[in-house]
Amino acid sequence: MKTRFVNTALPVALLGILGLSWEASVHFFKIPSYILPGPWKIVRVMWQRMDLLAAHAVVTLTEIGLGFWLALVVGLTLAVLIHSSRIIERSFLPLIISSQTIPVFAIAPLLILWFGYGIGSKVVMTAIIVFFPIVINTVEGLKAADPDTLALLKILEASPGQVFFKVRVPQSLPFVFSGIKIGVAVSVIGAVIGEWVGAREGLGYLMIHANAQLQVELVFASIFWLSILGMGLYGLVVVLERLLVPWRHGESNK
Amino acid sequence: MPFSHAGKAVFYMKNHGSDSLIQVEDLSKAFSRGSDTLQVLQQISLSAGPGELIAIIGPSGCGKSTFFNILAGLLSSDSGSISLNGKKVPHLRGRMAYMQQKDLLLPWRNTLDNAILGMEIQGEHKRLAREQARDLLITFGLEGFGDRYPQELSGGMRQRVALMRTILCKKDILLLDEPFGALDAITRSIMQKWLLKVWGQFEPSILLVTHDVDEALLLADRIYVMTSRPASIKGSLQVELERPRKITKPDMVNCKEYLLELLEDELAVPEP
Numbered sequence: 361m362k363t364r365f366v367n368t369a370l371p372v373a374l375l376g377i378l379g380l381s382w383e384a385s386v387h388f389f390k391i392p393s394y395i396l397p398g399p400w401k402i403v404r405v406m407w408q409r410m411d412l413l414a415a416h417a418v419v420t421l422t423e424i425g426l427g428f429w430l431a432l433v434v435g436l437t438l439a440v441l442i443h444s445s446r447i448i449e450r451s452f453l454p455l456i457i458s459s460q461t462i463p464v465f466a467i468a469p470l471l472i473l474w475f476g477y478g479i480g481s482k483v484v485m486t487a488i489i490v491f492f493p494i495v496i497n498t499v500e501g502l503k504a505a506d507p508d509t510l511a512l513l514k515i516l517e518a519s520p521g522q523v524f525f526k527v528r529v530p531q532s533l534p535f536v537f538s539g540i541k542i543g544v545a546v547s548v549i550g551a552v553i554g555e556w557v558g559a560r561e562g563l564g565y566l567m568i569h570a571n572a573q574l575q576v577e578l579v580f581a582s583i584f585w586l587s588i589l590g591m592g593l594y595g596l597v598v599v600l601e602r603l604l605v606p607w608r609h610g611e612s613n614k
Numbered sequence: 615m616p617f618s619h620a621g622k623a624v625f626y627m628k629n630h631g632s633d634s635l636i637q638v639e640d641l642s643k644a645f646s647r648g649s650d651t652l653q654v655l656q657q658i659s660l661s662a663g664p665g666e667l668i669a670i671i672g673p674s675g676c677g678k679s680t681f682f683n684i685l686a687g688l689l690s691s692d693s694g695s696i697s698l699n700g701k702k703v704p705h706l707r708g709r710m711a712y713m714q715q716k717d718l719l720l721p722w723r724n725t726l727d728n729a730i731l732g733m734e735i736q737g738e739h740k741r742l743a744r745e746q747a748r749d750l751l752i753t754f755g756l757e758g759f760g761d762r763y764p765q766e767l768s769g770g771m772r773q774r775v776a777l778m779r780t781i782l783c784k785k786d787i788l789l790l791d792e793p794f795g796a797l798d799a800i801t802r803s804i805m806q807k808w809l810l811k812v813w814g815q816f817e818p819s820i821l822l823v824t825h826d827v828d829e830a831l832l833l834a835d836r837i838y839v840m841t842s843r844p845a846s847i848k849g850s851l852q853v854e855l856e857r858p859r860k861i862t863k864p865d866m867v868n869c870k871e872y873l874l875e876l877l878e879d880e881l882a883v884p885e886p
Contacts, residue, residue: 506718508714508716508718509718509720511688512712512714512718513735514688515686515687515688515707515710515711515712516711516731516732516735516736516783517707517708517735517736518735522735526720526731526734526735527720530720530722531722533722605722606763607721607722607763607765608721
């Protein structure tokens with residue numbers, strides 16, 4: 361309990377110190393707010409323009425959410441297929457890995473062309489980024505089953521289905537969650553890049569728009585919102601992991 | 615000859631007659647790697663009657679686990695036969711439960727759910743299986759720990775959960791492969807008492823592999839001594855001493871001396 365308190369208090373304190381020195385430097389060096397506004401001003405804008413920011417945040421969050429589900433469904437399915445067949449593994453895995461050398465930024469204009477200015481292209485972009493860590497980690501997790509445990513199941517005359525659902529799936533869950541955590545951390549990038557390249561709404565769009573009008577406070581306010589979204593999603597995944605993988609939590613508690 | 619106490623401790627050179635449940639005859643197994651052939655088992659013969667506790671001792675790495683894997687149907691033998699109630703069978707799978715030195719508990723299952731794994735796989739209803747397991751928690755000294763995860767249990771407790779899972783498979787033959795080998799001496803001696811208690815209650819036939827002479831003497835009705843690789847049966851000893859046994863009793867000391875003599879060649883330090 362005490363370490364938990366310290367673990368929370370330390371970063372919060374550091375954040376406070378950084379914020380204060382930011383505020384102080386802005387005043388001390390007389391930096392104009394169209395170059396760098398102080399955090400206080402940003403927070404005030406966040407409050408004043410709450411409705412605007414929230415409306416755009418909802419759009420971005422929807423894109424992330426849908427993109428994430430798409431990545432999860434496709435990623436888990438593909439991982440199971442890769443695990444179940446050598447041929448699929450040998451043909452798909454190298455392509456999936458080498459596909460990661462293509463920067464998402466490079467194909468963003470194409471995705472806009474194919475999936476439109478609306479939410480579709482952003483969903484796809486998010487899915488493309490998130491999908492990779494989920495596939496790789498899940499494949500790893502499905503392979504991780506202990507050979508002695510598998511032998512035990514064989515002696516108990518378990519069917520392949522029973523081996524899969526009673527051993528392989530639970531065994532892979534911590535791996536899947538590692539993949540999801542990495543995916544969540546980068547999912548915001550996918551949505552924002554999509555909105556930069558072409559959109560009519562969303563926090564990424566708002567940033568570009570505000571930047572063009574030298575409303576730098578609003579740019580920062582959008583960034584703050586994005587980071588809050590990212591942290592919130594990460595927190596959600598951590599809570600889900602505790603619920604679905606309670607044994608792992610118990611282990612780390614020891 | 616340390617066997618002045620004939621009648622209490624006689625040694626068997628021949629297998630039992632027709633009353634045996636399991637009869638293994640001339641089982642051999644070789645592994646080949648490239649052009650090399652490694653003979654692991656050489657004409658192993660032994661038998662176990664219903665409800666008997668049989669121990670197999672031998673030096674580490676002599677092929678005891680290979681022998682068990684053949685009995686369990688994880689490996690096939692090159693020659694020889696296994697009979698169950700006088701009928702030849704390819705292996706004992708389906709009739710036996712298997713327990714190893716590693717407890718092999720699933721970390722995502724609590725004590726109860728680990729214990730019912732075998733029943734669950736055999737298609738028993740999960741809720742009913744849990745009820746049966748809950749009633750047995752006291753027998754295995756696990757009361758109050760039914761909903762704990764393996765990571766929260768001590769080594770001895772984990773091994774008792776594994777023993778419980780093995781018993782709950784409800785098979786009449788148990789293969790125990792150095793089940794307490796990873797435990798400290800005190801915990802091991804407690805676990806041996808648990809095993810005897812459970813054996814008395816459920817009366818399975820037990821084949822116990824161990825490299826601990828004391829453990830074999832404390833537990834077994836009959837002890838087979840294996841040679842080092844290629845493993846063959848060097849001799850056997852019928853231990854007809856009352857339980858609970860004490861390793862310091864003269865009869866036991868005699869038996870131990872005899873077994874150690876049999877093992878002596880196997881335990882010799884190889885010449886460089």
